[in-house]
Amino acid sequence: MENFSSPLQAFNHWVSQSPNKVFLKQPINRKHLEFTFKESYDEAAKLASALHKLGVAPGDHVALLSKNCAHWLIADLAIMMAGCVxxxxxxxxxxxxxxxxxxxxxxxxxxxxxLDDYSKQQSGIPDILKIGVELYGINEQHSWEQLVAESSPLSNIHHQEEDEIMTIMYTSGTTGAPKGVMHTVSAFNEISLTAIEKIALPPQPRLFSYLPLTHIAERAGIEMSAIYRGGEVSFPESLDTFGEDLATCQPHLFFGVPRIWQKFQEKILEKMPQEKLTKLINLPVLGSIIKKKIRKKLGLSQSAANFSGAAPIAVSLKQWYRKLGIEINQAYGMTEDCILSHFNLPGANKFGTVGKPMPGVISKLSEEGEILIKSNCLMHGYYKEPEKSTAMFTEDGFLKTGDIGEFDHDGYLTITGRVKDQFKTDKGKYISPAPIELELLKNTDIEQVCIVGTGIPQPIALIVLSEQGKNKSQVQIDESIWTTINQVNPALESFEKVAKAVIMKEDWTIDNGLMTPTLKVKRNQVEKIHMPMYADWFNQSENVVHE
Known part of the structure; x- marks a missing residue:
C-alpha cells in the first residue's frame, strides 16, 4: 500500500493507476451516470479553476449543501484542489x-x-457566490455545468499540507446549537490509513453512500475509503429505490445506524414471520440457501465488514443478524475525534461493547467514569469558540467525550450512558437512561424510546411504535409493551424501575426536530415538549398510557 500523506495525493495515485476505472455511479431516472477517476479529476479541476476565477481564494471557506451524490464528492475534491476549506x-x-x-x-x-426541496431552503442563503447543479434541478446564480464547460482544469493544484485545516464540520446538535469542528488534512489521512490497516476489504472495493456525507462516519468511512482505496461509490436515487439500489451495488463495506438495522429487520419479518424464519434457517441445506438469499436481497452478500455506530445497538438485534450470517461490528467515535476511537472488528467482535482502542488511540476514564480520548486525529477546536474548545479537553490533552463507560478485563469498552443524559427523579436518585432504553428496544414493536423521570418518583418510558407495532390493536400493544417492561425491571435497581409506558401520537423525525440528521433522538427536545405532562402520565391508573 502506498504511504499517502493527504487525500489529494491518494486520489491522484488512483487517477494515474486506474484512470478509466469507475469511481462514482450516480443513478438518474433508474440509469447510472458514471464518472471514471480521470473524469472525476477533470471535472473537479475545472470547478476549482472556476472558483478561483470567481474570486474565491485559497484558504476561503466554501460550503456544500447537498444530499449524497457524485457531485458531492467531486465538489469536495474541487474545494481541496482550490486550497479552500x-x-x-x-x-x-x-x-x-x-x-x-x-x-x-x-x-x-x-x-x-x-436536495428534496431547495425552494424551502433558498431563503437561508445570504448574498454569497452560489453554484447550482442543473442536473438536480438547481438553477442558481452560476451553473455547475456551464462553469465546467467554460473552464480549463486548474494547472496549479493545491498541495495539501498535513497541518492545514481541511474542513469545518458542524455537529448535528443533539445538545444545543451546532458547533463547527475544525479538522486538518493529517486527521483524515491518519484515520484512512488506520482503517486500511485494520479493516480488510477487497482491492478497490465497492461502496454505498447513503448516510449524510456531512457526518464524520460517512465522510471518513465511505468518501475517504473510496479516495484512499481507489473504490467505487454508488448512491441511492431516492428513499423509494434505496433497497433496490443497495441490492444492485452489493458493497464490500456497509455502515448503518441502529435504526437502519431495525428497519431491515422489519422488512424481513414483514415477508417472513419470525417463527417461520427460525424454522427455515435451522434446516440443514435449505437454511443456508435461505440465509444467502436474504443477504443478497438486502444487498449484503459481498460485505466483508458491517458496522453500526452513532447510537447504541441492542445485543439481541446483533444476535438476530448473526443467525442470518451477518456480523455487525459496533464502533464508537465522534466528530471531535474524527471517529478514530474504539472499534469492534471482524474476528474481534464482542457484543455489548464498542470494541478496543484503534492503533494510535489512548483512552482512559476520568474519576467520574467519563471516557477520555487522545490521538493524532483530535479536532483543532470549535471554529470561533475558544472557550468551548478549551472546555472539551483535560489539562493533559485528552478529549472529553461526554460518554460514561467501563473497560472489561480484555480491554473492550462498554458505554453505559451520557454525562448530560443522566437525570434525577424526585427521590434524588440519578438514572442513566441508555442501558434501560437498549433493553426495551429488544421489543420489535418499539421503534424509538426515551426514558425520562425529572420531577416524578420513578422513570417512565416514552415510546414511538414501529410499523409492526402500529399494525397491532391497542390491547395487543399494551400487553406487548408491559410484558417487556416486566422482563426488564427485575434487573434494575428499585429507583430505576420503569413505572409507566407512554405511547406517542407522533413519530420523532428530523422534520419535527426530534431527531438529528444521523437519526439519534434529540433527548433535550423530547423532554422540553413532554416534561409538563410527566406527572399527569405518572398518576394515571393504566400501565400503558396513550398520549
Whole structure:
C-alpha cells in the first residue's frame, strides 16, 4: 500500500493507476451516470479553476449543501484542489439553520447539489457566490455545468499540507446549537490509513453512500475509503429505490445506524414471520440457501465488514443478524475525534461493547467514569469558540467525550450512558437512561424510546411504535409493551424501575426536530415538549398510557 500523506495525493495515485476505472455511479431516472477517476479529476479541476476565477481564494471557506451524490464528492475534491476549506451542511436543515451556519462559518461560496426541496431552503442563503447543479434541478446564480464547460482544469493544484485545516464540520446538535469542528488534512489521512490497516476489504472495493456525507462516519468511512482505496461509490436515487439500489451495488463495506438495522429487520419479518424464519434457517441445506438469499436481497452478500455506530445497538438485534450470517461490528467515535476511537472488528467482535482502542488511540476514564480520548486525529477546536474548545479537553490533552463507560478485563469498552443524559427523579436518585432504553428496544414493536423521570418518583418510558407495532390493536400493544417492561425491571435497581409506558401520537423525525440528521433522538427536545405532562402520565391508573 502506498504511504499517502493527504487525500489529494491518494486520489491522484488512483487517477494515474486506474484512470478509466469507475469511481462514482450516480443513478438518474433508474440509469447510472458514471464518472471514471480521470473524469472525476477533470471535472473537479475545472470547478476549482472556476472558483478561483470567481474570486474565491485559497484558504476561503466554501460550503456544500447537498444530499449524497457524485457531485458531492467531486465538489469536495474541487474545494481541496482550490486550497479552500469545505463547510458541509446537512441537506435536511431548514433555511434558518442553513443561514446561521453559512454566516458563522464565513463561507464565501456555496455549492448546491441534490436536495428534496431547495425552494424551502433558498431563503437561508445570504448574498454569497452560489453554484447550482442543473442536473438536480438547481438553477442558481452560476451553473455547475456551464462553469465546467467554460473552464480549463486548474494547472496549479493545491498541495495539501498535513497541518492545514481541511474542513469545518458542524455537529448535528443533539445538545444545543451546532458547533463547527475544525479538522486538518493529517486527521483524515491518519484515520484512512488506520482503517486500511485494520479493516480488510477487497482491492478497490465497492461502496454505498447513503448516510449524510456531512457526518464524520460517512465522510471518513465511505468518501475517504473510496479516495484512499481507489473504490467505487454508488448512491441511492431516492428513499423509494434505496433497497433496490443497495441490492444492485452489493458493497464490500456497509455502515448503518441502529435504526437502519431495525428497519431491515422489519422488512424481513414483514415477508417472513419470525417463527417461520427460525424454522427455515435451522434446516440443514435449505437454511443456508435461505440465509444467502436474504443477504443478497438486502444487498449484503459481498460485505466483508458491517458496522453500526452513532447510537447504541441492542445485543439481541446483533444476535438476530448473526443467525442470518451477518456480523455487525459496533464502533464508537465522534466528530471531535474524527471517529478514530474504539472499534469492534471482524474476528474481534464482542457484543455489548464498542470494541478496543484503534492503533494510535489512548483512552482512559476520568474519576467520574467519563471516557477520555487522545490521538493524532483530535479536532483543532470549535471554529470561533475558544472557550468551548478549551472546555472539551483535560489539562493533559485528552478529549472529553461526554460518554460514561467501563473497560472489561480484555480491554473492550462498554458505554453505559451520557454525562448530560443522566437525570434525577424526585427521590434524588440519578438514572442513566441508555442501558434501560437498549433493553426495551429488544421489543420489535418499539421503534424509538426515551426514558425520562425529572420531577416524578420513578422513570417512565416514552415510546414511538414501529410499523409492526402500529399494525397491532391497542390491547395487543399494551400487553406487548408491559410484558417487556416486566422482563426488564427485575434487573434494575428499585429507583430505576420503569413505572409507566407512554405511547406517542407522533413519530420523532428530523422534520419535527426530534431527531438529528444521523437519526439519534434529540433527548433535550423530547423532554422540553413532554416534561409538563410527566406527572399527569405518572398518576394515571393504566400501565400503558396513550398520549
Amino acid at each position: 469545505s463547510i458541509p451542511i446537512y441537506p435536511t436543515l431548514g433555511a434558518d439553520s442553513i443561514q446561521s451556519i453559512l454566516e458563522h462559518s464565513e463561507s464565501k461560496a456555496v455549492i448546491i447539489g441534490k
